[in-house]
Amino acid sequence: MDLLTALDALFVEFEQALAGAASLESLEALRVDALGRKGRLARIMSRLPELAAQARPAAGQKANSVKERCTALFEERANALLAARESAALKRFDPTLPGRTPWRGSLHPTTLITEEICAVFTAMGFDIVSGPEVEHDYYNFEALNMPAAHPARDMQDTLYITGQMLLRTHTSPVQVRSMLVRRPPLSVIAPGKVYRRDSDVTHTPMFHQIEGLVVGNLINFAHLRGTLTTFVCAVFGSRTKVRFRPSFFPFTEPSAEVDISCSLCGGTGHVAGGPCRVCKATGWVEILGCGMVDPTVFAAVDYPDSVSGFAFGMGVERVAMIRYGINDLRMFFENDTRFLTQFVRG
Ligand code: PHE
Numbered sequence: 001m002d003l004l005t006a007l008d009a010l011f012v013e014f015e016q017a018l019a020g021a022a023s024l025e026s027l028e029a030l031r032v033d034a035l036g037r038k039g040r041l042a043r044i045m046s047r048l049p050e051l052a053a054q055a056r057p058a059a060g061q062k063a064n065s066v067k068e069r070c071t072a073l074f075e076e077r078a079n080a081l082l083a084a085r086e087s088a089a090l091k092r093f094d095p096t097l098p099g100r101t102p103w104r105g106s107l108h109p110t111t112l113i114t115e116e117i118c119a120v121f122t123a124m125g126f127d128i129v130s131g132p133e134v135e136h137d138y139y140n141f142e143a144l145n146m147p148a149a150h151p152a153r154d155m156q157d158t159l160y161i162t163g164q165m166l167l168r169t170h171t172s173p174v175q176v177r178s179m180l181v182r183r184p185p186l187s188v189i190a191p192g193k194v195y196r197r198d199s200d201v202t203h204t205p206m207f208h209q210i211e212g213l214v215v216g217n218l219i220n221f222a223h224l225r226g227t228l229t230t231f232v233c234a235v236f237g238s239r240t241k242v243r244f245r246p247s248f249f250p251f252t253e254p255s256a257e258v259d260i261s262c263s264l265c266g267g268t269g270h271v272a273g274g275p276c277r278v279c280k281a282t283g284w285v286e287i288l289g290c291g292m293v294d295p296t297v298f299a300a301v302d303y304p305d306s307v308s309g310f311a312f313g314m315g316v317e318r319v320a321m322i323r324y325g326i327n328d329l330r331m332f333f334e335n336d337t338r339f340l341t342q343f344v345r346g
């Protein structure tokens with residue numbers, strides 16, 4: 001077959017073959033076979049030297065036009081197959097099938113318990129306030145009746161940034177800041193992060209506290225007791241017992257620590273397997289520190305002698321551990337989603 005006839009034959013056969021191809025894959029195989037680098041067209045054209053020199057340009061032009069027409073046919077056919085494939089997929093689509101529910105994130109237990117505690121206090125009329133985590137020594141210690149070299153500073157292993165600036169060791173500086181910008185009466189609650197140079201199984205260098213402060217005329221220890229008992233019953237259940245134990249904080253006088261009956265053993269100190277590990281068989285767990293604001297603190301913020309008030313501070317992770325029965329503090333910081341997704345808004 002001479003070269004020009006071979007080119008015509010290639011086109012005719014390619015056209016027929018395309019018509020019979022049922023898939024994009026076989027279509028592509030046909031294209032490679034006919035037009036590919038080692039395909040039929042290339043083989044035919046390798047015979048170009050057989051032609052007389054003056055016949056070659058015409059043969060080259062014919063080859064190009066065959067190639068173009070084949071390519072156009074191929075594209076037309078490929079588009080038709082693609083469209084058919086899509087409409088078949090559309091027919092298979094069943095809009096009555098249930099959808100795939102997207103995975104929903106959940107709030108961290110620290111966030112959940114903070115929100116819950118704050119809600120209990122805002123319901124009692126407290127305002128939520130906040131203060132800086134990078135704090136001046138004055139607000140963290142000095143104004144809270146802990147002058148330089150006060151031994152109570154050792155109770156809180158402080159992370160200093162510069163000589164006077166530090167990462168706040170507790171939320172109590174927010175008490176001071178609130179009193180400096182507000183006049184009594186006031187009742188505020190301050191949730192936030194606090195930092196201490198402390199890291200072991202039961203301590204992390206950063207944890208959360210919630211501080212509370214009430215100042216007014218004739219505020220007394222009974223108000224403190226009533227407020228905190230209301231809080232305990234709201235968060236841990238109305239049958240929870242509350243006990244106030246004398247304690248010491250430089251910024252409160254008198255001071256107390258609050259224990260609640262252990263929610264794991266119900267205050268008995270014993271569980272089925274033996275002594276309760278959560279309360280170390282005592283039936284009680286400590287949840288917060290509190291007291292009547294020391295007059296020295298009121299003097300630092302220039303409040304009149306006539307006011308009195310109470311303050312309290314609690315560790316949020318600690319409250320969450322008791323509330324949710326979590327026995328390992330590290331769980332709060334590892335961000336294991338198997339742990340985190342177990343908590344939902346109560
Ligand atoms: N700031 C104290 C602490 O971190 C807790 C506390 C706050 C105690 C308010 C009494 C009053 O240990």
